[in-house]
Amino acid sequence: MKNKKILIVDDEENIRILFKEELEDEGYAVDLASNGFEAIEKVKNNSYDLVVLDIKIPGIDGIQTLNEIKKINTNQPVILCSAYGEFRQDFSSWASDAYVVKSADTKELKQTIAKILTQNG
Amino acid sequence: MKTIQLLGEIIEISNSNLEINSRMQAILNIISHRMEFEEVLVFKLDKDKRLTCSYANEKSRLYPIVNKYRCHIGEGVIGTVAQKRVPQYFNHNDIPPRFGCIFFNELDDVMYNYRSFAFIPVSDDSFLYGVLVVISRSMEGIKDNDKILLAIIAREIGGLLKTNDLLINSKKRISELVTLSELGKILTTNLEPQTILKNTVFTIAKALNAVFASINIDWPIPKMECHRFVYGNLNGSLAEIVEDCEKQAIQQKKTITYEYYNDNNDLQVKKIYSLYSSPILTKNKAIGVLTIGFLKPGKNFYQNEDMLYITTTITNYIANGLENILLSTKLKEVIKELNETQKRVIEQEKFKSLGEMMANIAHEIKNPLVVIGGFTKRLAKKVNLSQTENRYANIIVSEVARLESILNDVLNYVKEPPPILDECNINACIEDILYLFTSDGSWEGIKITKDLDPSLPLILCDVQQMKQVFINMILNSFEAMNGKGEITIQTKNIADDENHPQIMISISDTGGGIDPTIIENIFNPFFTTKEKGTGLGLAISNKIVKNIGGRIEIENIVGKGVTFKIYLPVNKNKNNGEV
Numbered sequence: 001m002k003n004k005k006i007l008i009v010d011d012e013e014n015i016r017i018l019f020k021e022e023l024e025d026e027g028y029a030v031d032l033a034s035n036g037f038e039a040i041e042k043v044k045n046n047s048y049d050l051v052v053l054d055i056k057i058p059g060i061d062g063i064q065t066l067n068e069i070k071k072i073n074t075n076q077p078v079i080l081c082s083a084y085g086e087f088r089q090d091f092s093s094w095a096s097d098a099y100v101v102k103s104a105d106t107k108e109l110k111q112t113i114a115k116i117l118t119q120n121g
Numbered sequence: 122m123k124t125i126q127l128l129g130e131i132i133e134i135s136n137s138n139l140e141i142n143s144r145m146q147a148i149l150n151i152i153s154h155r156m157e158f159e160e161v162l163v164f165k166l167d168k169d170k171r172l173t174c175s176y177a178n179e180k181s182r183l184y185p186i187v188n189k190y191r192c193h194i195g196e197g198v199i200g201t202v203a204q205k206r207v208p209q210y211f212n213h214n215d216i217p218p219r220f221g222c223i224f225f226n227e228l229d230d231v232m233y234n235y236r237s238f239a240f241i242p243v244s245d246d247s248f249l250y251g252v253l254v255v256i257s258r259s260m261e262g263i264k265d266n267d268k269i270l271l272a273i274i275a276r277e278i279g280g281l282l283k284t285n286d287l288l289i290n291s292k293k294r295i296s297e298l299v300t301l302s303e304l305g306k307i308l309t310t311n312l313e314p315q316t317i318l319k320n321t322v323f324t325i326a327k328a329l330n331a332v333f334a335s336i337n338i339d340w341p342i343p344k345m346e347c348h349r350f351v352y353g354n355l356n357g358s359l360a361e362i363v364e365d366c367e368k369q370a371i372q373q374k375k376t377i378t379y380e381y382y383n384d385n386n387d388l389q390v391k392k393i394y395s396l397y398s399s400p401i402l403t404k405n406k407a408i409g410v411l412t413i414g415f416l417k418p419g420k421n422f423y424q425n426e427d428m429l430y431i432t433t434t435i436t437n438y439i440a441n442g443l444e445n446i447l448l449s450t451k452l453k454e455v456i457k458e459l460n461e462t463q464k465r466v467i468e469q470e471k472f473k474s475l476g477e478m479m480a481n482i483a484h485e486i487k488n489p490l491v492v493i494g495g496f497t498k499r500l501a502k503k504v505n506l507s508q509t510e511n512r513y514a515n516i517i518v519s520e521v522a523r524l525e526s527i528l529n530d531v532l533n534y535v536k537e538p539p540p541i542l543d544e545c546n547i548n549a550c551i552e553d554i555l556y557l558f559t560s561d562g563s564w565e566g567i568k569i570t571k572d573l574d575p576s577l578p579l580i581l582c583d584v585q586q587m588k589q590v591f592i593n594m595i596l597n598s599f600e601a602m603n604g605k606g607e608i609t610i611q612t613k614n615i616a617d618d619e620n621h622p623q624i625m626i627s628i629s630d631t632g633g634g635i636d637p638t639i640i641e642n643i644f645n646p647f648f649t650t651k652e653k654g655t656g657l658g659l660a661i662s663n664k665i666v667k668n669i670g671g672r673i674e675i676e677n678i679v680g681k682g683v684t685f686k687i688y689l690p691v692n693k694n695k696n697n698g699e700v
Contacts, residue, residue: 012488014488014492015488015491015492018491018492018495021499022499055646055647056484056647056656060642061642061645061648061656062645062647063642064642064645064648082484083483083484084483084484084646101529102488102491103494103525104490104491104492104494104497104498104518104521104525105494105498105522105525
């Protein structure tokens with residue numbers, strides 16, 4: 001579980017910092033991107049065990065970013081993370097591995113990350 | 122020679138432009154002087170067919186005695202002369218006591234003073250205007266010459282009275298016409314009803330020399346606080362009387378008149394008011410009452426029956442005008458309200474749905490909430506807080522959790538109401554929406570072509586959700602065309618595949634098409650190319666269509682336009698009838 005590398009994509013700086021610190025406390029190595037283009041670049045040049053991707057981000061949206069990431073690496077695990085719960089049931093059709101509704105309580109996010117990282121060895 | 126001179130003077134006076142009373146007085150004085158009659162009186166026939174002693178020579182002593190009673194036609198000597206239009210002459214022996222009229226009782230004391238009497242009808246070829254009475258103290262009988270002369274003079278007086286009647290009548294008519302034309306001008310102005318009503322009472326009061334004019338409106342007028350419009354003084358006991366008159370006029374549905382004696386204690390003045398109340402009727406329903414008040418004796422030349430007639434005429438006249446004004450005001454209000462409602466509906470529809478708006482707000486609120494709650498938790502964990510400080514931190518965390526939960530509840534409630542599935546006529550649904558759009562002014566430059574298949578079967582779906590889908594698509598088309606272009610809406614029954622019967626709704630525009638590089642993203646949530654778009658419209662539309670087993674296809678011709686094709690399945694078991 002330790003030394004796993006996670007990329008967090010979110011346009012809100014404070015959310016990025018919160019998630020980074022919370023996940024670092026769990027022992028993960030955390031990298032950040034504030035938009036879709038940056039995320040795609042980072043995925044191209046680095047290897048991440050997991051990408052946590054916000055759907056509503058400026059530039060290209062989350063689903064486009066997801067598609068681009070999957071083009072680079074089909075097996076790249078991605079968790080969609082959004083304040084908006086409406087599309088939770090659609091996540092599989094978008095080829096993401098999970099969908100987490102953003103919350104101040106990061107328990108669900110942490111559990112989902114742990115689950116996916118375990119599944120993928 | 123003397124006679125001709127006398128007649129010449131009389132004709133001269135009668136043709137002068139003196140006031141009628143002065144002319145009559147002058148003529149009667151001349152008769153008295155030149156022909157040596159001590160008494161020269163004219164009994165005038167009034168509108169109510171009674172004879173009143175209206176004019177007399179200056180030195181007449183009988184005038185105050187005989188002007189107290191108004192003879193009927195046929196009553197006494199005066200009444201008989203008027204009736205038969207034949208002169209009668211008497212001397213002191215054969216004159217009937219009191220001229221044959223018992224009400225001239227004061228004559229008894231003075232009759233012995235007079236020797237001869239002549240009663241001559243004042244008339245022209247067709248009308249009788251009154252009776253000329255000449256009395257002499259000294260003459261023994263009326264001379265034949267005088268009889269002829271008096272007949273000629275009576276005819277001249279008749280002409281004078283006739284002209285005067287005509288003059289008064291025409292004055293009345295002109296005054297009526299002026300009043301009505303003024304009212305007409307006022308009633309057809311474009312002003313607020315309040316202003317029109319104020320101007321109306323002002324004009325009526327001024328035109329008729331009334332002390333006040335009041336209109337009490339009993340009709341709902343939007344934004345009108347007061348229902349009584351008054352020009353002049355109307356308060357205290359007079360106001361109460363007016364209200365009584367109004368009630369009566371409405372009840373009887375006709376103009377009523379009332380004389381009111383007002384003892385004004387402050388001024389020690391006794392005032393007599395004549396009031397005329399007339400209901401303003403439209404379609405036999407009173408929408409208000411006009412009341413006009415005069416002080417007696419007044420400055421106006423109208424008699425009671427004239428006033429009844431004029432008041433009624435005026436109210437008839439303003440009833441039409443007022444009805445139009447009231448209706449048009451109401452219509453204006455309704456149209457305004459309708460426009461506002463329509464704007465509001467379109468605004469709301471532009472937001473595509475309340476759910477979308479809420480989702481957007483929730484998204485904006487939720488991020489800061491996550492940050493606040495998340496960092497408070499971290500703060501509590503990292504710093505060694507005292508018990509109190511820890512409690513504070515926990516309160517923040519739990520309150521944030523509560524807010525988040527409220528936000529989720531609200532979202533679940535507004536965003537995903539359970540769809541109400543029902544048999545839906547898609548053509549009617551589209552017509553409804555188009556009506557909404559095409560009545561909006563900004564759609565003027567958009568040509569809408571409909572090709573709706575009448576054999577379209579009913580579709581099992583949530584009609585409100587389907588409307589949302591169509592509105593989304595049509596608004597997208599509209600926005601793509603910058604106010605000018607054509608939208609074609611087609612519905613089609615595709616019954617080819619018996620196992621999977623379906624219908625197709627296509628919405629095409631001439632907005633130049635979608636950039637091919639982004640076309641695969643247009644159903645993504647939050648994907649938008651519009652400055653103020655939420656990026657949810659098509660995503661939600663897609664979901665709604667998918668939920669009932671349909672699909673959306675796009676035909677995109679760059680440089681020309683886009684066609685969205687919505688396919689919806691026909692529920693075979695339930696659907697039999699055609700639309």
